[in-house]
Amino acid sequence: MTGTITGHVIDARQEIPIEYSTIVLFTARDSSQVTGTITDVDGNFILSGLRPGRYYADISFIGYDVSHVDSIRLGRGSLTADLGTIRLAPSVIKMKDVDYVIERSPVEYQIDKKVVRVSKQPTAASGTAVDVLENVPSVSVDIEGNVSLRGSENFTVLIDGRPTILDPSEALQQIPASSIDNIEIITNPSAKYDPDGTSGIINVVLKKNRAATTSGMASGSYGTSGRYGGDVLVSRRFDHTNLTLGADYNIRDFDGFIYSETHTTVGGITHYNISDGSMARKGTSVGLRGSVEMNIGKHSWATFGGRWGTSSGGHDSELAYNTWVDTVAAHNRYTSDNNSDDNRDFASMFAEYRQGFRRKGHELSARLQSNWRSGDDVTRTQLIDKSGAITDGRKTTESEPSNRTDFHLDYTWPHGEEQKLEAGYQLRKWSSQEHNSFDVYDIGLGKYVPEPRYTNRINYDRDIHALFAEYSGKLGNLGYQGGLRGEYVDRYIALIDTTENYSLNRTDIYPSVHLSYQLPQRLQLMASYSRRINRPRSWFLEPFETWRDAYNVRRGNPNLDAEMVDSWELGYQMPVGPFSHSTELYYRVTHNLTEFVRDVYSEGVTLTTVDNVGTSYAFGAEIMFAGDLAKWWTVNLMGNLYDERIDSRLSLPGTDTEDFSWSSRLSSTFKLSPTTKYQVNGIYNSPEITSQGRSEAFYMTNMALEKTFMNRSLTAIFQVRDVFSTMRHTRLAEGAGLYSYSRFSLDSPLFSLTVRYNLNQYRERRQQQQQPSEDTGGDTDDMGDFLN
Numbered sequence: 001m002t003g004t005i006t007g008h009v010i011d012a013r014q015e016i017p018i019e020y021s022t023i024v025l026f027t028a029r030d031s032s033q034v035t036g037t038i039t040d041v042d043g044n045f046i047l048s049g050l051r052p053g054r055y056y057a058d059i060s061f062i063g064y065d066v067s068h069v070d071s072i073r074l075g076r077g078s079l080t081a082d083l084g085t086i087r088l089a090p091s092v093i094k095m096k097d098v099d100y101v102i103e104r105s106p107v108e109y110q111i112d113k114k115v116v117r118v119s120k121q122p123t124a125a126s127g128t129a130v131d132v133l134e135n136v137p138s139v140s141v142d143i144e145g146n147v148s149l150r151g152s153e154n155f156t157v158l159i160d161g162r163p164t165i166l167d168p169s170e171a172l173q174q175i176p177a178s179s180i181d182n183i184e185i186i187t188n189p190s191a192k193y194d195p196d197g198t199s200g201i202i203n204v205v206l207k208k209n210r211a212a213t214t215s216g217m218a219s220g221s222y223g224t225s226g227r228y229g230g231d232v233l234v235s236r237r238f239d240h241t242n243l244t245l246g247a248d249y250n251i252r253d254f255d256g257f258i259y260s261e262t263h264t265t266v267g268g269i270t271h272y273n274i275s276d277g278s279m280a281r282k283g284t285s286v287g288l289r290g291s292v293e294m295n296i297g298k299h300s301w302a303t304f305g306g307r308w309g310t311s312s313g314g315h316d317s318e319l320a321y322n323t324w325v326d327t328v329a330a331h332n333r334y335t336s337d338n339n340s341d342d343n344r345d346f347a348s349m350f351a352e353y354r355q356g357f358r359r360k361g362h363e364l365s366a367r368l369q370s371n372w373r374s375g376d377d378v379t380r381t382q383l384i385d386k387s388g389a390i391t392d393g394r395k396t397t398e399s400e401p402s403n404r405t406d407f408h409l410d411y412t413w414p415h416g417e418e419q420k421l422e423a424g425y426q427l428r429k430w431s432s433q434e435h436n437s438f439d440v441y442d443i444g445l446g447k448y449v450p451e452p453r454y455t456n457r458i459n460y461d462r463d464i465h466a467l468f469a470e471y472s473g474k475l476g477n478l479g480y481q482g483g484l485r486g487e488y489v490d491r492y493i494a495l496i497d498t499t500e501n502y503s504l505n506r507t508d509i510y511p512s513v514h515l516s517y518q519l520p521q522r523l524q525l526m527a528s529y530s531r532r533i534n535r536p537r538s539w540f541l542e543p544f545e546t547w548r549d550a551y552n553v554r555r556g557n558p559n560l561d562a563e564m565v566d567s568w569e570l571g572y573q574m575p576v577g578p579f580s581h582s583t584e585l586y587y588r589v590t591h592n593l594t595e596f597v598r599d600v601y602s603e604g605v606t607l608t609t610v611d612n613v614g615t616s617y618a619f620g621a622e623i624m625f626a627g628d629l630a631k632w633w634t635v636n637l638m639g640n641l642y643d644e645r646i647d648s649r650l651s652l653p654g655t656d657t658e659d660f661s662w663s664s665r666l667s668s669t670f671k672l673s674p675t676t677k678y679q680v681n682g683i684y685n686s687p688e689i690t691s692q693g694r695s696e697a698f699y700m701t702n703m704a705l706e707k708t709f710m711n712r713s714l715t716a717i718f719q720v721r722d723v724f725s726t727m728r729h730t731r732l733a734e735g736a737g738l739y740s741y742s743r744f745s746l747d748s749p750l751f752s753l754t755v756r757y758n759l760n761q762y763r764e765r766r767q768q769q770q771q772p773s774e775d776t777g778g779d780t781d782d783m784g785d786f787l788n
Contacts (some may be wrong), residue, residue, distance in 0.1 A: 007023070036477060136183070311346075704717055712758050714755070
């Protein structure tokens with residue numbers, strides 16, 4: 001007969017569960033290690049298969065003191081032992097009557113995800129979720145704010161675990177960093193998640209109040225280049241209800257410089273087009289959000305909430321053009337006045353219900369969510385000669401009202417002591433109506449007139465029905481999870497002004513496997529596999545031509561196939577002296593690789609289409625070291641080594657189809673005093689290839705100085721982004737009869753000041769327990785103390 005030991009691990013200050021804390025069991029006779037495990041999301045753990053005898057246990061987590069439990073007995077009379085609630089206290093070093101609390105790493109590696117602590121990144125305090133992601137592994141951000149996860153822009157964004165109707169990078173640019181608790185990076189999601197997004201999921205967890213009181217936060221920022229904004233969050237927790245309300249307003253403008261060079265060859269004649277000038281990017285957003293969580297019974301909970309937002313953006317540029325052909329000596333010089341305006345409204349409403357049962361973890365839940373968005377994207381390009389007259393003008397207007405509805409019905413059944421079955425049904429409905437119009441400038445009339453050939457309307461509808469089942473458990477030190485997901489897709493595209501339509505009906509299977517093994521000395525091994533999909537965006541499938549400006553035309557491809565991805569990962573985590581260290585190896589095969597393809601449209605004009613160009617094979621390693629070099633100096637070093645081979649039908653003879661690239665992030669935080677920090681971050685991305693060319697290296701340095709006042713209720717952060725003005729993005733594309741080179745750089749460095757104030761009764765309760773002096777305090781997570 002064998003016995004079991006159970007327990008529950010929580011934070012001693014915040015009284016909340018600590019997930020992934022480590023429990024190691026030893027025999028009392030000779031102190032030899034018997035087994036070990038980690039806690040689940042609720043802080044619970046079970047050690048099973050134990051022989052009768054006397055034991056002791058060590059319970060630990062990074063940044064906390066080790067808790068030691070003696071005199072654990074398993075005998076014939078009782079083969080179970082419940083250690084009860086074990087409270088871990090943050091590690092404290094006493095030094096000259098000042099309490100220094102050891103900080104958690106800004107990036108925590110967990111079994112199936114990485115958790116980014118936003119409060120640990122003062123260099124991103126006045127920015128958005130995109131600025132936070134600049135400093136984390138697996139993610140790269142280009143100068144225009146486009147986010148890539150492990151080299152791919154095809155990923156899924158969730159907000160508090162719920163989908164958004166916005167495109168991934170657009171959604172991340174709408175969320176102020178000051179309203180975020182943490183960001184979860186899930187690179188190999190299990191079968192219970194939607195399989196969309198070839199490289200995984202980025203889940204943004206917004207701040208919430210967990211204290212039984214009223215709490216609040218307000219922040220404001222002001223920076224150069226016309227960047228400023230603010231947000232406010234107020235929460236109230238009652239006995240059975242938690243109410244949260246938030247609002248934000250931000251302007252994110254910046255200036256830059258553009259240089260581009262294009263050569264197109266048609267009929268043996270080469271046309272040259274060189275332009276350079278300045279550009280101003282615009283971005284304004286307003287958002288409101290709220291939620292009500294209610295405990296409506298002993299085992300029943302209901303949550304209602306939503307978010308509304310409006311945004312306007314775009315860019316203005318004034319470029320000097322120099323064009324000529326190789327058969328004529330004369331050059332044509334003129335100015336191009338370009339501007340675009342993107343105005344959009346969006347909203348999301350959701351309702352959730354969870355019904356628990358007598359056994360812990362046994363639960364049935366349902367969620368209904370509705371998202372919608374609307375808006376117009378207007379782009380205008382005018383060519384102006386030396387006399388100031390308009391010689392050519394084009395205006396494109398695109399509108400895309402759309403809505404998305406999600407329904408989830410999930411069931412969780414704990415089986416035995418450590419096994420669990422999860423199963424469910426999910427429905428996703430997407431509908432959009434797109435209208436594209438095109439106007440040209442009539443020189444004789446002196447105004448823009450419609451061009452019917454490029455005016456189109458399209459309806460897009462897609463339903464996805466999914467069933468999934470997932471089983472997880474433990475065998476000694478081995479943890480396992482296996483899942484299978486099946487999806488049926490019904491898609492219909494109709495061109496309103498023609499008789500053309502395109503339909504798709506298909507069924508796909510998505511398996512997933514996750515394994516973990518706990519070794520001595522807190523060494524943990526992990527392995528996983530998942531299959532994922534990247535479905536084409538609606539405008540990727542549009543078969544008609546859309547003029548973007550006087551020299552660029554875009555056309556979709558209704559026969560485009562979805563990308564299918566097989567993804568494997570293998571990793572380990574372990575302490576190395578004063579550092580925590582993790583390494584992850586990953587291998588990803590992308591079938592039906594989708595890329596933008598540039599070709600010659602006409603003399604001096606390029607055509608951009610989208611196509612399945614082949615297969616890519618990517619092998620990489622992510623490495624992280626995090627820890628204290630001194631009591632006042634914390635260092636985080638992250639690196640991603642990435643080797644990719646592209647089998648593309650578009651590659652020209654002699655061009656590279658295999659490339660080794662790498663990126664690194666180095667963050668140093670210096671504790672100048674108990675209330676003052678200085679942080680410097682360095683970012684580097686090496687050159688990367690595409691099927692038609694490459695993008696060049698990208699690097700920059702950011703700095704921030706953080707100072708707290710009024711017993712940490714007031715925080716001021718001064719930031720400098722791109723300190724040495726190295727932030728630029730360069731791209732090269734080549735094809736048959738085509739050479740295209742472009743370079744964009746920011747007007748930097750950028751300076752900003754952010755001030756944040758916390759109204760928090762929970763902080764006072766914590767201080768009564770701790771009783772610190774007025775002028776001391778730990779370097780704890782400012783916002784996490786009451787909103788974590």
